[in-house]
Amino acid sequence: MIEKLKSNWRLTLLAVILLISLFVVFSPTMAPQTNVGGENATTGDRLTNLQYGLDLAGGTRIRAPLIGMTAEAVDIGDESTTNVAAAVAAELPDSDTTDVTVRRGTINGPTVEVVNPDISESQFADALDATGYSYETIRDGLTQETRDEAINVIEGKVNQAGLSGASVQQITDGTGFFILVEVPGQDRSDVIDLIEQRGNVRIDIYHDNNGDGEYTTERAVLTQNDFASISNARQPDDRSPNPRVPVSIRQENGIAETFQSTVVETGVAQQGGSTCRYEENPQNTDPCLQLVVDGEVINSFGMNGDLANSMRTGDWARSPSFVLTTTSFEEAQEIAINLRAGDIPAEYAIDQGTTSFISPTQGENFRTDSLIIGILAILTVSGVVFARYREPQVALPMILTAFSEVLILLGFAAYLQYPLDLSVIASFIAVLGTGVDDLVIIADGVMAEGDVSSRRVFSSRFKKAFWVIGVAAATTIIAMSPLAVLSLGDLEGFAIFTILGVLVGVFVTRPAYGDILRNLLTER
Amino acid sequence: MAQLSVPTVDYTQYSNRQLVAVPLALLAVALLVIGGWYLFTGAPANLGLEFVGGSEIRIDDPGGNAAQQIETAFSAEPSSVRQIAADGTYILTFSEGAVETPDGSNQLSVLEQQAEAAGFSIQASSSVSPSFGANTQTIALGGVLVAFLGMSVLVFVMFRSIAPSIAVIASAFSDVMLPLAMMNLLGINLSLGTVAALLMLIGYSVDSDILLNNSILRESGDFYESTSRAMRTGVTMTLTSIAAMAVMTVAAYLFGIQIMTAIGIVLVVGLLADLMNTYLLNVSLLRWYVNRGVKA
Numbered sequence: 001m002i003e004k005l006k007s008n009w010r011l012t013l014l015a016v017i018l019l020i021s022l023f024v025v026f027s028p029t030m031a032p033q034t035n036v037g038g039e040n041a042t043t044g045d046r047l048t049n050l051q052y053g054l055d056l057a058g059g060t061r062i063r064a065p066l067i068g069m070t071a072e073a074v075d076i077g078d079e080s081t082t083n084v085a086a087a088v089a090a091e092l093p094d095s096d097t098t099d100v101t102v103r104r105g106t107i108n109g110p111t112v113e114v115v116n117p118d119i120s121e122s123q124f125a126d127a128l129d130a131t132g133y134s135y136e137t138i139r140d141g142l143t144q145e146t147r148d149e150a151i152n153v154i155e156g157k158v159n160q161a162g163l164s165g166a167s168v169q170q171i172t173d174g175t176g177f178f179i180l181v182e183v184p185g186q187d188r189s190d191v192i193d194l195i196e197q198r199g200n201v202r203i204d205i206y207h208d209n210n211g212d213g214e215y216t217t218e219r220a221v222l223t224q225n226d227f228a229s230i231s232n233a234r235q236p237d238d239r240s241p242n243p244r245v246p247v248s249i250r251q252e253n254g255i256a257e258t259f260q261s262t263v264v265e266t267g268v269a270q271q272g273g274s275t276c277r278y279e280e281n282p283q284n285t286d287p288c289l290q291l292v293v294d295g296e297v298i299n300s301f302g303m304n305g306d307l308a309n310s311m312r313t314g315d316w317a318r319s320p321s322f323v324l325t326t327t328s329f330e331e332a333q334e335i336a337i338n339l340r341a342g343d344i345p346a347e348y349a350i351d352q353g354t355t356s357f358i359s360p361t362q363g364e365n366f367r368t369d370s371l372i373i374g375i376l377a378i379l380t381v382s383g384v385v386f387a388r389y390r391e392p393q394v395a396l397p398m399i400l401t402a403f404s405e406v407l408i409l410l411g412f413a414a415y416l417q418y419p420l421d422l423s424v425i426a427s428f429i430a431v432l433g434t435g436v437d438d439l440v441i442i443a444d445g446v447m448a449e450g451d452v453s454s455r456r457v458f459s460s461r462f463k464k465a466f467w468v469i470g471v472a473a474a475t476t477i478i479a480m481s482p483l484a485v486l487s488l489g490d491l492e493g494f495a496i497f498t499i500l501g502v503l504v505g506v507f508v509t510r511p512a513y514g515d516i517l518r519n520l521l522t523e524r
Numbered sequence: 525m526a527q528l529s530v531p532t533v534d535y536t537q538y539s540n541r542q543l544v545a546v547p548l549a550l551l552a553v554a555l556l557v558i559g560g561w562y563l564f565t566g567a568p569a570n571l572g573l574e575f576v577g578g579s580e581i582r583i584d585d586p587g588g589n590a591a592q593q594i595e596t597a598f599s600a601e602p603s604s605v606r607q608i609a610a611d612g613t614y615i616l617t618f619s620e621g622a623v624e625t626p627d628g629s630n631q632l633s634v635l636e637q638q639a640e641a642a643g644f645s646i647q648a649s650s651s652v653s654p655s656f657g658a659n660t661q662t663i664a665l666g667g668v669l670v671a672f673l674g675m676s677v678l679v680f681v682m683f684r685s686i687a688p689s690i691a692v693i694a695s696a697f698s699d700v701m702l703p704l705a706m707m708n709l710l711g712i713n714l715s716l717g718t719v720a721a722l723l724m725l726i727g728y729s730v731d732s733d734i735l736l737n738n739s740i741l742r743e744s745g746d747f748y749e750s751t752s753r754a755m756r757t758g759v760t761m762t763l764t765s766i767a768a769m770a771v772m773t774v775a776a777y778l779f780g781i782q783i784m785t786a787i788g789i790v791l792v793v794g795l796l797a798d799l800m801n802t803y804l805l806n807v808s809l810l811r812w813y814v815n816r817g818v819k820a
Contacts, residue, residue, distance in 0.1 A: 063656075173663050188649060189633060351630050354574075356650035362582065365611060369779040373772055380771045384764045423720070426772070426784050430724055430791075433768045437731055437761040444757035464743065471682050471734050476727030478674035482667035483723060490783060491720045498724065 008519070014512035018404050021411025025049055050410065053419030053493075056367045058360030059184035060191045064353025065176060066142055066150055066346040068115040069124055072108035073136035081110075084133065088112055091127035092119055096219070096295075098200050101345060106143045113142050115346035141176055142346055149345050154181060154195055156341030161194055173486055178353060188357035196350050199338035200224075200294050203324075206278060207266040207287035215282065217290070221262050226255050228320075230339045233332035242301075243329040245336045249320040256320035260311050263289075263303070269311040274302035291324055293338065301325045370425040377429045378403060381436050393520050394443055401513045402435040408504050409497055423494040430494075431501030434476065438469045438505060439513050446517055455522050462514050473506045532752050535807065543808035547801050551698045554705035561708050569704055572713030575661045577620040577654030578603070579632040582780070583644040585612035597642030598635060599623055608780030613647055615780060620654050664719045671723050672696070675730060682734075688741060691809035692733040695801035699729040702797035703790045717786030724787070725794040728765060732758035732802045740810050747814055751807060758802060766795045 005012045025048050054061050076084045081102040089100045092114065099116040103109060112135070114124050121138055128135055142150075151168050158166040158181070166183040183191050203222035208215045231246040249256045263269045267287040274286035278300035288300040303311075310316040326332040358366070382399045389395040406428050413420055445465030446458060476498065483495035535543070562568045573580055585607070586593045594605060594614065600622040606615045623631050632651035639646055652660075675696060680689045700722050707714065732754075739754035740747060773788030 173659065175659060175663070189636060192633065352653045353656050354650065354652040355632060356648070357646070358648045359646065362613075362647040366779075366781060369610070369775075369781060370784075373775045373779070373781075373784065376771045376775055377768045380767045381764055384760075384767045388760050388764075422781055422783050423717075426717075426720075426787050429768060429772050429784075430787075433765040434728065434731075436764050436768075437728075440761045440764065441731075441735060441757055444753075444760070448753060464738075467742075468731075468735050468738050471678070471738075472727070472731040475675050475678055475730045475734075476724075478678055479671040479723045479726040481674070482670045483720060486663050486667055491716050494720050494787075495723075 008515045010508075010511040011515040014401075014404065014508055017408055017411075017508055021408045021414075024411045025407075025414045049414045051413075051417050051419045052363070052367065053421035053424070054182060054184060054356070054358055054363070055421040055423075055490075056363050056370070057184050057419075058358050058363035059182065060186050060188045060355070060357045061183075062181045062191060062195075062350060062353065062355045063171070063178050064348055064350045064355075065178050066115075066147060066344075067117045067349045067352075068113050068142045068146070068346045069119075069121060069138055069140055070142055071112045071114075071124065071128060071135040071138045074102075074110050074112045074128070075134045076102065076104075076110050076112075084112065084131075087131045088114075088127055088133075091130045092116065092123065095119065098198075098343065101146060103143060103145055106145055108136070109143075111143050113146055113346075115142070117347055117349070146345050147177060147179070150348070151179060153199075153342050153344045154179065154348070157194055157199065157337055157344075158183060158191075160337040160340050163191070163194075179348060185360055188355055192350060192355070194337070195344070195348055197294050198344045198347055199334075199341070200343035201335055201338045202292050204290040204292050204297075205262065205266045205268060205287060206282075206285075206290050206300065207268070209266060213283065218262065218266060222249065222259060224339055224342055226250055226259070227339055230336055233326075233329060233336045235329055240323070240325070242325040242327075243332040244326060245324045245332050245339070247322055247324060247339070249322060251317070251320060256317040257314075260314065260317045260320070264311055268303050269308035271308070271312070273305035273308040276300045276302035291326065291335065293335070294343075298331060298335075299324075299326050366422060370422060374406075374425065374429060377432060381432060385436060385440075388440075389443070394447075394517070397513060397516045397520075398436065398439045398443065401439060401509050401516070402432055405431055405435045405501055405505055405509045408508070409501050412500055412504075413497070418493070418496075421490060421493050423490045424497050427494045427497035427501065430498055431505070434472075434502065435505050435509065438472065438510050441465050441468055442510060442513060443517065446514075446521065455518065458518050458522050462518075466510075466514075469506060469510060473502045476502050533755070533803065535748060535751060535811070540808040540812050543804045547695075547698060547805040550797075550800070551701060554698070554701045557705040557708055558701065569708055569714040570711065571657075571661065572715035572718075573617060573650075573657075574652055574716050575657045575664070575714065577652045577657040579618045579620070579623075579635055579651045580615065580649065581618075581632075581635055581639055581646060582608075582613050582615045582648040583639055583646055585614065586642075586644055590614065593642065593644075597644065598638050606780075609778045610780065613780060615782075620652075660716070664716070668700075668719065668722060671726055672700070675726050679730065679734075683737060683741070687813040688737045688810060691806045691813075692730055692737060694809070695733050695798070695806045696726055696729050698801045698805065699725055699794050699798045703793040706793050707790070712786070712789065715782070715786050717783040718790045721787040721790035721794070725791060725798075728791065729794065729798040729801075732762055732798060733806050735761075736802060736806055737810065740814065747811060755803060759799065762795050762799055762802075766792055769795065 081104065084102045085097050085100040089095050089097045092099065095116045099114060101113040103111050112128070124138055147170055151170060155168045158168065163183050163186050168179065168181050171178050171180050181191065181195065201224060202220045205218040205221050206215060207218065226249055228248045228250045233245050234243065236243055249259055268274050268289055276288035277285035278288045286302055288302060290297050291299045324335060326335060381402065385395045385398055409428060409431065442462065442465045446461045480495040480498050483491045484499060558568045594616065600618055602616040603619045604617045608615065618631065618635060620631065623634050625631050625634050630651065632649055636646060636649060676693050679692045683689045707718065735758050736754040739750045743750055769788045769791040773785055773792060776784035776788060
């Protein structure tokens, strides 16, 4: 028995690998710990441990660049990065410090990044010249640090919005970087609404301090980092007629106290509170707090008497909670998400990328459809092979061997948790095709010129046939490798699984088929 | 079940010149088509959405007079409308810039809103921006070139003699060019799927060429014996692949799975071209190589 297993070790190896693959695909013990699909488990099914990609499960995929320019090797001496950012922003038209990021310790640093999409390269160069910071080059694109930050923030937003199973990652096509966002089961417009804006939230105060009718805006009296906690958005109720987001302000470093005194000084917290009429009559209103998102005023509101009084006595800063009112509940939700996740450090330019959406029902249809196509392909190949060889003892093992290649690939997919997409299914069929091709080469090579009764003749013929298979496999791998490396979207999966399939074929299944044939054809 | 027997060709009846005439003539026509396409359209093939940008929406069959409903629903005329046989859905494509968009929103978002307003249910949608598409074009072209060069180098290293290597490479080149020209004539757009198929073809098509070269150059037996042996195996292989791919193409077309249709059709045409190139072009080049110095 052992002797037999040993002499047929290739066949034994195939059997073991097949068993492992079946185990990985079907065993519940191998099920992923955290289902990528979240509680509703849209991306997997119960029967197998296979993960389905967006094509087969439904969902939205967005691939787009972040917009910005980076000046490299900027000589900023010992100056603080905040000061440099403020100085550069001041020289740029319509920009503020949220549009400029200064970093030390980056590649070719220190770097200054500008993310305002309306700024041209020459305007950026002029601004740097005006501030007197010398630099080496200005290039398109951002630093890795900023891209990482963007990925974190986008992930945060998607998670805050309760879209489970989403993935956000950086990909490159060799010419630039893109951020790939995949959200299973979600409509395209929902995802776009969530991330197309940078989502920078701040509070300004609009006031006429000296009472001469000239209103000024005190900018950024509160920014994202000043908030200690952000509650969920609330619908209008009997406590307030407006949708709103209750928040509390940090007490450390005197943040709450500074805000308190600014609010009192500007008159928002005047005796008896303030009523904001900014919308109707901006030239004749009490001082207003303004909720500003990405530089746009979303809502302006005053302060009720009680709150104003506790600010005036200084009590408020000891328990600094506060309410941001909005004009709609959706807006309140957006504000809450933006405040928690922070702002994306650069604009995510969906208009310069690609988007795709597949509805969950369509995904399910594609799943059945591709299964049917796969079965049809197997049947066709079987038909041709039977028609050609007429001997079931040659043809049947051939088909089973080719099919086992696909099973092993499924095992890989389940083990790697690689999401199956249409292109991956297409690669299975391509692998089935090359697999059978090579088995035909082996069968014909071995059986040529009559009977192969001696083992020596068999193995010399098998080796010759295998040379052809090896070269053919190497060419396929070489031809496919550009696709596996370049991120041409959907084709990566096709290339990876075709290459994997060829490797499995050459090292496992095709040698095993040799063993089968030898047992059938040779005598001891 | 019908017996599949590979026909044997009596190569002795034809001169090398006669044998190469057909594949070379077809290759010349293919190159003319591709060159002409390049001159007139600025691209060697009809570039699909993924390369030039645009939007695509797949909607459920609205019932009734669908064409009418689609026309009234959208503010722009779709550049193509196709109904999928299997589920009755419609796939509509719009070229980039076809729809007027309010500032800051993209074309597909506008189209989706129009579709929803008309009561269509959206099954799938995708958009590609022109700049992204142009980028993809460059990368895809680079990928095909790298793959082809890599294959050529490998073939040279494996055979270590010029003529047989050239025979393999020439036939692989023709295997890629013929389907490309065919796609132009049939009005099939070049998409990422077809690029993948062209690359796959480079891998697939050399199989039978290598088999032939190997059989003639490295195995015993005279030229015609070796050729017919290699042909028996090679034709079986290629026919198996063609059958599998043809089934995939037809089924995927009926189900409206575009990436599989694209991969399948290119492989079918390419493999057919490969049959011709291997057993006409490659065979005659090898016969010339084996008999060189021998007066016929």
